[in-house]
Amino acid sequence: MSKKLTKNKKKILDKISSKKYSLKEAILLVKEINFVKFDASIDISIRLGIDVRLPNQMVRGTVSLPHGTGKNICILALVPKDKELEVKKVGADYVGLNYIEKIKSGWTDIDVIVATPSVMNKLSTIGKILGPKGLMPNPKMETVSVNPEKSVKEIKSGKITFKSDRYGIVHASVGRVSFSHQHLLENIGEFIKIIIRNKPSTSKGSYIKSIYLSSTMSYGIPLDLKNFVNT
Template sequence: MSKKLTKNKKKIIEKISSKKYSLEEALFLVKEISFVKFDASIDISVHLGIDIRLPNQMVKGTVTLPYGTGKNVCILALVPKDKESEAKKAGADYVGLSYIDKIKSGWTDIDIIIATPSVMNQLGTIGKILGPKGLMPNPKMETVSINPEKSIKEIKSGKITFKADRYGIVHASVGRVSFSHQYLLDNIKEFMRTIIRNKPSASKGSYIKSIYLSSTMSYGLPLDLKSFVKK
């Protein structure tokens, strides 16, 4: 196993140069240097010129990727009884306020929680569990919704949330190695358009510092900002 890994690493190193790649070049190469035996995720990391200590420079929001991420997003819908049937039909994996107690016991096997405004006052007791995991419903991330059915459908069809981490970097999955070149191009361009639109007015100087593309367990490839940001 270790020999094979060394061989693969050698192949990767031979293919990678120190240059910055155009988006098209990086997409071809990131697929070539993916050696895992499953359909790896293609991920983007965007380092922003923001001061995340200042609330008016936080970058977060949602974007609908034209072709989704290729991942089945597991959704918990915390909704009143009269909305449970709608949430199930829309595709929520788990539905109902009974899951609040389950979360208190340590269960968090979900990717996203959608909640209605009317139940938010019941989530205070699990805030300390959900907050650190990025699961707390938030109106700005459109996970607190008066129309949970619509929100669930949108997420299942490719809507993702993003938020700059403490280093000012936004990480997101933008597809899979099995996706066509065009699908990945369209997803990444839509993601970057949204990041650029979300530039805080208080952010001064260079907004996009660097962009890296990688696949699961592979090296990150630096993208040429000039050629990319124009798109």
Template sequence: MSVKVTKNRNKYLKEIDKKKYSLEEGVLFLKERTFVKFDASFDISVNLGIDVKSPNQIVRGTVQLPYGTGKNVRILALVNKEEESESKEAGADYVGLDYIEKIKSGWTNIDIIVATPSVMNKLGSVGKILGSKGLMPNTKMDTISNNPGKSIKEIKSGRISFKSDRYGIIHASVGRVSFSNQCLMDNIKEFMMIIIRNKPSTSKGVYIKSIYLSTTMSNSISLDSKIFLKI
């Protein structure tokens, strides 16, 4: 069955240049050609020159985006009773160890779980469920914390986690079309700076192979990676 290309999409495809865009050009190009009727997200994909078969070359970490992602992140705080009030005040959407039983029943209506080290031994019964959905708390992602309130506040204010996939690519949302051009550029620069800082010491050759920027339901455009090496 053939897929019908809309008038706007057809025009967009004709306007895409195969060149590598500067950050400013790329952001402007995509913002001016977003035709969806909602506040589309700005997404980035970074193809890394890493050995995906080597465990010590997995690139992962967190970055505090200056202007956040524009998305309301749903957080579950798995903490002890004495830390529940602090977690609620920090902005957690769901709080308490009772949610472990809900997870066993199939409930995973959340984006991130923040847990304290002392409760991690209680998650064994839901480990497979959380692991399959990428929800298991992890020290490298700063979601296992002795200060859950602080972690929750940081996530709510724009901290995101990232991890290279099995193809050596990192995908992330870095804002919304409604953001100003400068806010989007600042978010992307901060994101790329952290990716570059997290280069594995054993990685050889070209580290940043390609960078693509897109919005929800748009085709991607290629960014000139050299501009980020100057940050």
């Protein structure tokens, strides 16, 4: 097994040069150096020229990927009784305030929680559980909404959230290895466009420092920033 991995690693290193790649080249290369047996996720990492010490320079928001992520997003909808049927109809996997008690006992087998403003005060008891896992509903991420069925529908259709980490890097899954070249181009292009649009007004100098594309368990491929306007 280790010999095979070493052989694969050598193959990968032989293919990656020290140059920076156009988005089209990077997508082709990421697919080529993918050696896992499953349909790997295609991930993007964008290092931003922001001051992470300043709260007003945090970059966060949502983007609707034209072709989704290829992953079934598991959603819990914490809504009043009169909204339960609507959110179930549009695809919420778990529905109802009874899940608050379940979360207290350690259950967090979900990707996103959507809530209405009216129930947010009930979430204070589980904030310490949800916060570190990035599951706390947030109006800026459009996961707190007076129209939760719309939020659930959009998330199921490919809307994802993003947030710069403590190093000023934004990470996201933008598709799967099985996606067509064109679909990956469109997803990644849309993601980068939204990141550029979310540049904090107080951020000075070069905004996008580097962009890397990778698949699950593969090396990162550096993108040539000249391909992206207003960086």
